[in-house]
Amino acid sequence: MSRMRDAFHDELNALTQRLVQMTHLVRSAISRATTALLDADLQLAESVISQDAEIDRLYKELEAAIFELMATQQPVAVDLRTAITALRMGGDLERMGDLAEHVAKIARMRHPDSAIPPELRDTILEMGQIAERLVTKTGSCIANQDVDLAKELDDDDDAMDRLHRRLFRVLLSKNWTHGIEPAIDITLTGRYYERYADHAVRVAHDVVYLVTGDRPEVASDS
Amino acid sequence: MSRMRDAFHDELNALTQRLVQMTHLVRSAISRATTALLDADLQLAESVISQDAEIDRLYKELEAAIFELMATQQPVAVDLRTAITALRMGGDLERMGDLAEHVAKIARMRHPDSAIPPELRDTILEMGQIAERLVTKTGSCIANQDVDLAKELDDDDDAMDRLHRRLFRVLLSKNWTHGIEPAIDITLTGRYYERYADHAVRVAHDVVYLVTGDRPEVASDS
Numbered sequence: 399m400s401r402m403r404d405a406f407h408d409e410l411n412a413l414t415q416r417l418v419q420m421t422h423l424v425r426s427a428i429s430r431a432t433t434a435l436l437d438a439d440l441q442l443a444e445s446v447i448s449q450d451a452e453i454d455r456l457y458k459e460l461e462a463a464i465f466e467l468m469a470t471q472q473p474v475a476v477d478l479r480t481a482i483t484a485l486r487m488g489g490d491l492e493r494m495g496d497l498a499e500h501v502a503k504i505a506r507m508r509h510p511d512s513a514i515p516p517e518l519r520d521t522i523l524e525m526g527q528i529a530e531r532l533v534t535k536t537g538s539c540i541a542n543q544d545v546d547l548a549k550e551l552d553d554d555d556d557a558m559d560r561l562h563r564r565l566f567r568v569l570l571s572k573n574w575t576h577g578i579e580p581a582i583d584i585t586l587t588g589r590y591y592e593r594y595a596d597h598a599v600r601v602a603h604d605v606v607y608l609v610t611g612d613r614p615e616v617a618s619d620s
Numbered sequence: 621m622s623r624m625r626d627a628f629h630d631e632l633n634a635l636t637q638r639l640v641q642m643t644h645l646v647r648s649a650i651s652r653a654t655t656a657l658l659d660a661d662l663q664l665a666e667s668v669i670s671q672d673a674e675i676d677r678l679y680k681e682l683e684a685a686i687f688e689l690m691a692t693q694q695p696v697a698v699d700l701r702t703a704i705t706a707l708r709m710g711g712d713l714e715r716m717g718d719l720a721e722h723v724a725k726i727a728r729m730r731h732p733d734s735a736i737p738p739e740l741r742d743t744i745l746e747m748g749q750i751a752e753r754l755v756t757k758t759g760s761c762i763a764n765q766d767v768d769l770a771k772e773l774d775d776d777d778d779a780m781d782r783l784h785r786r787l788f789r790v791l792l793s794k795n796w797t798h799g800i801e802p803a804i805d806i807t808l809t810g811r812y813y814e815r816y817a818d819h820a821v822r823v824a825h826d827v828v829y830l831v832t833g834d835r836p837e838v839a840s841d842s
Contacts, residue, residue: 468700478690482704486711569800578791578803585807 409467410477413484414540416460420491421537421601423453425530427498428594432526434505435587436519438512446502453495460488480608487540487604490597494533497594504583513583515576518568525561525591528554532598539605548602548614558595562588631689632699635706636762638682642713643759643823645675647752649720650816654748656727657809658741660734668724675717682710702830709762709826712819716755719816726805735805737798740790747783747813750776754820761827770824770836780817784810 427446434443464481471477504513514522532554539548565588568574569581603614649668656665686703693699726735736744754776761770787810790796791803825836 465701465704468704479687482687482690482707485704489708566804569804574800578796578800581800581803582788582791582807585804586811589808589811 409463409471410480410484413460413463413467413481416456416463417484417487417491418537418541420453420456420460420488420495421533421540423449423456424491424494424498425533425537427453427495428501428526428529428533428591431498431501431505432523432529434502435514435526436512436523438505438509440506440509443502443505443509447499447506450495450499453492457488457492461485483604483608487601490601490604494594494597497590497597500590501587504587508583513580513587515580517573518565518584521561521564521568522587522591525558525588528558528561529591529594529598532558532595536598536602536605539602543605543609545606545609548606551599551602552614555595555599558592562592631685631693632702632706635682635685635689635703638678638685639706639709639713640759640763642675642678642682642710642717643755643762645671645678646713646716646720647755647759649675649717650723650748650751650755650813653720653723653727654745654751656724657736657748658734658745660727660731662728662731665724665727665731669721669728672717672721675714679710679714683707705826705830709823712823712826716816716819719812719819722812723809726809730805735802735809737802739795740787740806743783743786743790744809747780747810750780750783751813751816751820754780754817758820758824758827761824765827765831767828767831770828773821773824777817777821780814784814 427449430442431446433439434446464485468478468481507513532551535547535551535554538544539551565584569584574581607613649671652664653668655661656668686707690700690703729735754773757769757773757776760766761773787806791806796803829835
């Protein structure tokens, strides 16, 4: 029995490794997508789009490993919670990969132009940087079961929301001269970054839940 | 042991009831949200926004019931799959409630005006109707474990995607005279309906997975 329990905990450890690896891939994806958007770099955009399959594959492997684990090990209650929560964390990370891919598709669609007009480049760059910071912290939360770091993510998420509102202010100002199409692109792009951030925060909150048993107050999706 | 198994299956049955009840609530939510949007009806919009808490509560109850079930019953592999999948279905339905709430918030934000200009009223109405049809079919799929019906949902989802593309065509046509703000509203609204449909299809696909063990080809999120 004790050997079985050890095997179970080794497996959970392997799940953690997979989740951390997913944070690396989705960080790289949003970083490249942001650069593709700002530089109108088609190759970089294509790389994000084609490499999303790798993130999807990791998630499927995670799912299969968890199902296998739960089917063979008859884990006790607390480990069930860990396994199910790991599944949800994987689902959120997989979704973050999709959102990075959406940003890359907007870059591809407008190539050789940039979808981002000059007066919004700094805002989009900052949104991309916050997205990267969030997911990097999320990865550290997972790797180190760091509850205090998880709480820091809320501040970054607030900063993301402020930048998101700034996008709309610029779109609706009298000085907006770029017309409808860039406004649509920016509306969608802003939504993708904001959702990406929300999912990163959810994953970090799941770490808090696993470590403490309490779920942090969930910020409503604006 | 056999009595324990029976208790487990009664519980799973109760989960199904909860999921079906969630489909009723999220159908009502998107129906009222669409009407609130088209009629600029503030009270109706407020009702969707305030009643989302009820959907969230149902999801939390479902989650607690599933955790309790898995902790106490030591279910075998196939039932674990059912329980975990039910959890994911609940998560998708909870998200559909959020998306209906987002539509209602756009209606509230533009009140006493309507966020939808005359030339797009029919498209938005149709998107709302397809959303309702999708979730109603999803509810039947769950209640009756109906795999054939689940396949029908893909056609409705294709129709939703066509309407979504029509929105953009109208926004980008030379005849668009409403400026940026309604374009932003419609871009976001279209995205919310399209995501609502995607989640409904995911839930139906999960029914197929539970019944047949195979996962239908997943349409990529456009």
